[in-house]
Amino acid sequence: MNYAMIAYIVGAVLRIEGVLLLGPCAAALYYSENVGWYYLCVAAFCELCGWLLVMLRPKDQVFYLKEGCVATALSWLALSFFGGLPMYISGQIPHFIDAMFESASGFTTTGATVCQSVEALAKSTLLWRSMTHWIGGMGILVFLLAIVPLSGGSNMNIMRAESPGPSVGKLVPKVRHTARILYLIYIGLTILEIILLIAGGMSLFDSVNHSMATAGTGGFGVRNDSIASYTPYLQWVITVFMIAFGVNFNAYYFILFRQFRKAFSMEEVRNYILIILASIFFVFLSIRSIYGVSDGLRHAAFQVGSIISTTGFTTADFDAWPQVARTILVLLMFIGSCAGSTGGGLKVSRVTIAVKTVKKELAAYLHPKSIKKIRFEGKPVEHEVVRSINVYFITFLILFTGSVLLVSINGYDLETNLTAVAATINNVGPGLAKVGPTVNFGHFSIFTKCVLIFDMIAGRLELFPLLMLFHPAIWKEVCRRRK
Amino acid sequence: MSVRSDKQGMKIIIIGAGNVGSTLVEQLAHEGHDITIVDIVARKIQAITDNYDVMGIVGNGASYSLLMEAGIEKADLLIAVTESDELNLLCCTVAKRVGRCAAIARVRMPDYSKEVQYLQEQLKLALVINPEMETAKEAARILAMPTALDVMAFAHGQAELIKIAIPEGNRIAGMTLAEIGKKLPVSALVCAVERNGEVYIPSGSFRLEGGDTLTFAASRRNIRTFMDTFGFKSRRVRDTLIVGGSKAAYYLAQELIHSGVEVKIIEQSRERCDELSVLLPKAIIINGDGTEEGLLKEEGIERADSFVPLTGIDEVNIILTLYARKISQAKVITKINRMNFKSVVNSLELGSVIYPRYVTAEAIIAYVRARYESRSNSIETLYHLFDQRVEAIEFRVEEASEVTDIPLRDLKRKDELLIACINRDGHIIIPSGDDCIRVGDTVMIVTKHLGFRSLTEILK
The missing domain is CATH 3.40.50.720 (NAD(P)-binding Rossmann-like Domain)
Structure with a gap:
């Protein structure tokens, strides 16, 4: 294990976070809020820690997949810790674990909050919460790759550890250029949304916050009722952008280079859109009697887009909706967005391939000696990919059920426990019952919150990088070196 | 790097x-x-x-x-x-x-x-x-100068870079490069010296020691004089025993027969032997297992002038080399295709080793670098020396630039860099401070700075 290199990467991430923490400082200066000082202190501290780690510039820059995974997992833990620190010491969120929960929820783009009233928070804290979404959405290590030249081909191992999806491809031969293109698309779409929201009469502060939260498919709002009190136009804009940020970014790359046919023939994107349209239709049917046609359609589209892209904004209390609508929304949490987007969940591509394996298995019963390769995006899927997807589902299931069991110690009903875990592990945000859209996660015990923090980070990093930290082999060499 | x-x-x-x-x-x-x-x-x-x-x-x-x-x-x-x-x-x-x-x-x-x-x-x-042909050509060059560990041709074969090891007690050990220059009747330039794993681009005051490996540049004619002056044998080999009848073996045999060397090839497959005997009527083709000690002895490995194992398996080639070095005085060349354990291979003291994949890569990199640079210049040849720590690059000077028509001593050149030789209309010049680079020349530089794409990069 190349520990020096891992420390170097974590250090570089902390330095970037230190710079980003100046964002809320600027907001505090503008709105003359005292909490800005705390952000400034943490920024300096973060920069110092990062600088110390970067000082150990490793001679040997080679690292393999295991180092990539460990560096990613540790970076995210460090990121969440330092991100929560200013909220805690400034007293905005009085309890330490609560601050960590809020920060982890931000960076993993979950959007589950512990705050009773977000309107009571300082503007700088609100901005920081939205910024964590934006950074966490595309991934801070991808950002790192875009700006820091790391030698060798091994930097693909970082990209693989942080980017969502069963197989991570590149758009162009170099990781660095790929990362840059992704960020350019990301920034472009975010700015476009800000402009459209301002055009609809939203204030600059609100539109910047909402755009960053939408871009990262996060879900932290600036009002207690999330998006409900904004005009229908603004709600529709946010709906469209939520869905757009759940699309595989490769599609935008193709559109950017005028390869429209390639972009629209992406099987994953097509399935994603189909699932959304079908879900909106059925949810609409079930809630039409409550809201009427135009409002019903808007609410249905907004909630479906919000849940499948794992954003978690709300315009209506869907916990009070009929059972069909509630169930559809919970199922959408698990499907999630496309691979290579900023969203969470199991990913449409994984679900698509999994469904195809079932179909293949049925065919194998009919014709036991038949040989058939599963195809996805027009290409045969390697056995290795299918196997890793199956293992992913199993691991997800184990983690999910284990978490539900641990959360149940808290004593709440099954619906709360199930949806709380589902909403965090899939990085959605709101669940049902006691974690529904109108309530928050503040009432859970400290232990439960720790479990949920773990679920959020595990879900964002696609399980394995975080689980790797628990493999004894990773730490063996540290112990051995000490002796 | x-x-x-x-x-x-x-x-x-x-x-x-x-x-x-x-x-x-x-x-x-x-x-x-x-x-x-x-x-x-x-x-x-x-x-x-x-x-x-x-x-x-x-x-x-x-x-x-x-x-x-x-x-x-x-x-x-x-x-x-x-x-x-x-x-x-x-x-x-x-x-x-x-x-x-x-x-x-x-x-x-x-x-x-x-x-x-x-x-x-x-x-x-x-x-x-054609990696096989390039490999064969390189092997043939080494066999023409068997004391050399490696022979790299440039200036269309007019000049060569020769790598030799200095044995303990040799006349050249203990001399500085300036002294060598005085002693030599002809001009030659020591370009790089490896000592205890370190590579140096030496100046005139550099003193050679026994155990060093050095690379020098000279025109083809003067190489023999250099070797003779310092007591290195410069006689070419008279016969060669090749194991394995691969494509490279065919190209090598062809080159050697062309220059009057007797060639014997041991090949296992009967059909391939038949093919080879048609292609190479002057060679002796032996159908048998070249890894058999008895057969090698029978075919006179102990008395052979040179021995080249060219089987497709690196390990076999290495074992055969070690065997040949043990029982005979033959000059041995080892071909290593895929193996990456360079440090181990180096420590085995195999003598001359050829890596066909690098031979090919060098030619392509030379092309790519020349194309990449927009200014009109071209790289004629490129060699990686001493495990890619030193590059020898031959540039063709196609237009006037900051480096042309100025005496070399007035050029502010980078350290760890030598202008090894200039080829002017087929005439090889080992340059001194008074010479200058002219348009139409090809210039060979030897440097530890890797990745040069144009000649102007020699300036500080």
């Missing part, structure tokens, strides 16, 4: 992820180019994209749609190095039709190798490479 630059690299598509393909990926990615590698076997692509920052595509490189996917329209260069010559040529043909890129093909069958000129012109290929 990073040679990255901020400039955008060239867009290069490499088809075939075999031995040569992966070496090219390694070296070209290191020089900062945008590389897409194509192979039909997914496993190979996976292995390469795991280790290098390149894009991989699985599929048939000769297909139009795959080339489009690989971005042939915007590519600068396509290199086809698959197993099959025909496929390589087809890849290049398709690529030339679709894109505007230059194309390089590997063609190594003897049937085509005679028609390389024709193929290159008709298909408008930038380069046709």
Whole structure:
């Protein structure tokens, strides 16, 4: 294990976070809020820690997949810790674990909050919460790759550890250029949304916050009722952008280079859109009697887009909706967005391939000696990919059920426990019952919150990088070196 | 030793992820180019994209749609190095039709190798490479100068870079380079010295020691004088025993027979023996297992002047070399195709070692670097010396620049760099401070700065 290199990467991430923490400082200066000082202190501290780690510039820059995974997992833990620190010491969120929960929820783009009233928070804290979404959405290590030249081909191992999806491809031969293109698309779409929201009469502060939260498919709002009190136009804009940020970014790359046919023939994107349209239709049917046609359609589209892209904004209390609508929304949490987007969940591509394996298995019963390769995006899927997807589902299931069991110690009903875990592990945000859209996660015990923090980070990093930290082999060499 | 630059690299598509393909990926990615590698076997692509920052595509490189996917329209260069010559040529043909890129093909069958000129012109290929033939040529050069560990030709073979080891107690040990210069009746220049694993680009006051390995440049004629003056044998070999009847063995035998060396080839397969006997009527072809001690002794390995194991298996080649060094005085050349354990191989003291994959890569890198630089200059030859720690590059000077027509002593040159020799209309000059570089010359420089693309980079 190349520990020096891992420390170097974590250090570089902390330095970037230190710079980003100046964002809320600027907001505090503008709105003359005292909490800005705390952000400034943490920024300096973060920069110092990062600088110390970067000082150990490793001679040997080679690292393999295991180092990539460990560096990613540790970076995210460090990121969440330092991100929560200013909220805690400034007293905005009085309890330490609560601050960590809020920060982890931000960076993993979950959007589950512990705050009773977000309107009571300082503007700088609100901005920081939205910024964590934006950074966490595309991934801070991808950002790192875009700006820091790391030698060798091994930097693909970082990209693989942080980017969502069963197989991570590149758009162009170099990781660095790929990362840059992704960020350019990301920034472009975010700015476009800000402009459209301002055009609809939203204030600059609100539109910047909402755009960053939408871009990262996060879900932290600036009002207690999330998006409900904004005009229908603004709600529709946010709906469209939520869905757009759940699309595989490769599609935008193709559109950017005028390869429209390639972009629209992406099987994953097509399935994603189909699932959304079908879900909106059925949810609409079930809630039409409550809201009427135009409002019903808007609410249905907004909630479906919000849940499948794992954003978690709300315009209506869907916990009070009929059972069909509630169930559809919970199922959408698990499907999630496309691979290579900023969203969470199991990913449409994984679900698509999994469904195809079932179909293949049925065919194998009919014709036991038949040989058939599963195809996805027009290409045969390697056995290795299918196997890793199956293992992913199993691991997800184990983690999910284990978490539900641990959360149940808290004593709440099954619906709360199930949806709380589902909403965090899939990085959605709101669940049902006691974690529904109108309530928050503040009432859970400290232990439960720790479990949920773990679920959020595990879900964002696609399980394995975080689980790797628990493999004894990773730490063996540290112990051995000490002796 | 990073040679990255901020400039955008060239867009290069490499088809075939075999031995040569992966070496090219390694070296070209290191020089900062945008590389897409194509192979039909997914496993190979996976292995390469795991280790290098390149894009991989699985599929048939000769297909139009795959080339489009690989971005042939915007590519600068396509290199086809698959197993099959025909496929390589087809890849290049398709690529030339679709894109505007230059194309390089590997063609190594003897049937085509005679028609390389024709193929290159008709298909408008930038380069046709034949690693087997290059390997054979290098081996033949070494056999012509058996004391040398390595012989690298430049200036169209007019001059050579010779690598020799100085034995303890040799006359040259203990002399400074300035003294050597005085003692020599002809001009030659010591370009690089390796001592205890360190490489030096020496100045005149550098004192040689026994156990050093040095590389010097001289015109072909003067090399023998250099060797004789300092008591190195310079007699060429009279006979050669080759194990394995591969393509490289065929090319080597052909070269050697051409220069009057007796050649004996031991080959296991009966059919291949038949083919070889038709192709090489003057050689002695022996059908048998070249790894059998009895057979080697019977065929006179103990008395042979030189011995070249050219089997397809590196381990066998190394064992045969070690065996030959033990029981005979023969000059031995070892061919190592795939093995990466260079430090181990070096410590075995095998003597002359040839790595065919690097031989090919050097030719292509020379081409790529010259093309990459927009100014009109070209790299004629490029060699990596001492495990790629030193580069020897021959530039053709095509137009006047900051370095031309100025006496060399007035040029502010970088450290660790030597202008080893200048070729002016076929006349080899080992330059002193008074000489200057003129338009039309080719100039060989030896340097520890890697990645030079144009001659002007020698300036500070």
